[in-house]
Amino acid sequence: MMSDIAKDRMAPSPKKGGSMSSVSSHDFRQKELRGRIKDCESTVSYMDEPGQRDVASRLTAQMENTYQLGPSKHFPVVTVNHILRDVLTNYLQEEQYEPELCRQLTKTISEVIKAQVKDLMMPRYKLIVIVHIGQQNGQSILVGSRCLWNPKSDNFSSYVFRNSSLFALANVYAVYFE
Template identity: 80%
Template structure:
């Protein structure tokens, strides 16, 4: 049986370190050295898992519980979010006139403000989607629709429509429960 080069190098290094070189041939020397290393090695087994009288008092009791939840523990507060939508839209758009570029920027700003205020409510495990539409008031109609996979037991939405003499705005917050 041939030993790997790394094992030979290690044994030669340990022999040089001890300072005794043998007059035996190379093969005899390595066989003796290998026998010496295996003879002096020792294995130990720990019996920490076996109960003993003195260890019973020192063991900690572990209590397991199921933390999986089948639905929200705290439901999404639709009424409070409706008030947030009304306040934000009124504050930002009460005195504004419809200008396309300004309204494009306002939709981004208003949606970020709404999202931040709803997140401040600290409702756990809900993903929020905030959409704001702003348009000019003329003699036209608009239909806005949305679709997604929905669990009516836990998912919900809130929306509010704002109007002044020049523009209208629709803000919607979709709250999807994340399991």
């Protein structure tokens, strides 16, 4: 009589993918009797035709580099300066300083500026628009800002408007999004 191990070796190998038991029934019974492993069986996976993997690895996909090193169209500072001047002049030419009115005007003016600058269709730029309005009373004001940016692609535009009652400062920051 042949042992179970010999029978396993003599059996024809399967031709399709699947899995085979790595522990023969004889070995399993012996280990179960020793108390080491109970109801445990490991499997080994195999592949029918290993040549298919070689063909798939040789196929090449053509890749296109879509990374851009900078903007194709730079921020138009002069054009944005004209937008700032026009909007501030149109909204504030005849206005007198009133705190509540100026508070609403800063929001409105910044939204109008942002919409007009977006209409210039500069791709991949993030826009930040800040408008300050204050009372003209012989005092001075100093506004500073700090940013971390790339001077090759990022830029800003600024305009100051004054009339007899108030002053307004509008800044537009354009930061290129990579």
